[in-house]
Amino acid sequence: MTEVRYEILQQLGDIEREENVRILYACESGSRAWGFPSKDSDYDVRFIYVRPVEWYLSIFSGRDVIERPISDMLDINGWDLKKALNLFRKSNPPLLEWLQSPIPYFENRTVASRIREISPLSFSPKSCMFHYLNMARGNYREYLQGEQVRIKKYFYVLRPLLACEWIDTKGTMPPMEFELLVKTYMAKGSELRAIVEELLARKKAGDELDYEPQLQVINAYIESKLAYFERAAAAHKAPESLIDEKLDGLFRQVLKEVWG
Structure with missing residues (x-):
């Protein structure tokens, strides 16, 4: 470095x-x-x-x-x-x-x-949530449908969804670090977190993470969060x-x- x-x-x-x-x-x-x-x-x-x-x-x-x-x-x-x-x-x-x-x-x-x-005087939870929501939705639609998916693209859907979670619960700009968001919002010991942490370890180790079978546990999580944040983002008011x-x-x- x-x-x-x-x-x-x-x-x-x-x-x-x-x-x-x-x-x-x-x-x-x-x-x-x-x-x-x-x-x-x-x-x-x-x-x-x-x-x-x-x-x-x-x-x-x-x-x-x-x-x-x-x-x-x-x-x-x-x-x-x-x-x-x-x-x-x-x-x-x-x-x-x-x-x-x-x-x-x-x-x-x-x-x-x-x-x-x-x-803090200019932060808009509404506009930031929609930004991350659109990012997650676009990447999910383009890369993670079908039996074989671009496995590394899970990170580019999960991170913006976790950012939405942070904004929705804390009302502030989310931290950049993906691992901190995972530890905050994915239950320790859960199947979801175990799969995500395994993917992260593989990516850092240099695995190709190209086309692999869809990870149904993550897909189910993504779909439920996309539906939730569609409603949650719309409910936020744009600040003056x-x-x-x-x-x-x-x-x-x-x-x-x-x-x-």
Whole structure:
């Protein structure tokens, strides 16, 4: 990981120089941050950056995403701070996950911590539950029907369903770590948890986990949870946003902090 981390930081430095931006925060997303990487999983690096003040004063709208070509090892892309803050006020789950990633690469400004401090004011259980519910439903429909299924795709259905469970019971953004969600919501000693933990051990050990017979215990669990969260998500009320002025102030403060 040390060599990979060095390469990631080097590439982020290259992006700063080539794009004339300042990166405020960078972290790992995807399967490594969720806790179920394969041996050959790439690194999904996500970052938030800010451009010089003049860029935001133009009458033209510039591109607010920076992406680098995906290699065998690295998938690196980031969002402009203005884009990130607009998504934050809408309680965007991917962004909220970045901000609590268990694998940060660096945080050389205070912006990420300031966003975390005000996140309870913008968090929407309704929109986040629907995000995870749609993710689970889509992956279940596409990969886990029939006698033979893409067995590794169970993780990409179970994790969003467990995230829905966390939001429904705790009313906060769920942690990224899959194992923590399993331990919280799957009964110790149950057949379901035993099967899930065996799959997780196999994936971490590097098993291919390609097409295998459908796991009926997990499928039954998924179908019952999909039906439940359809009703539960709809019952949540969308909160009123209380942070617009705070975000304007934060954006201006960051511009001053970074560019003087």
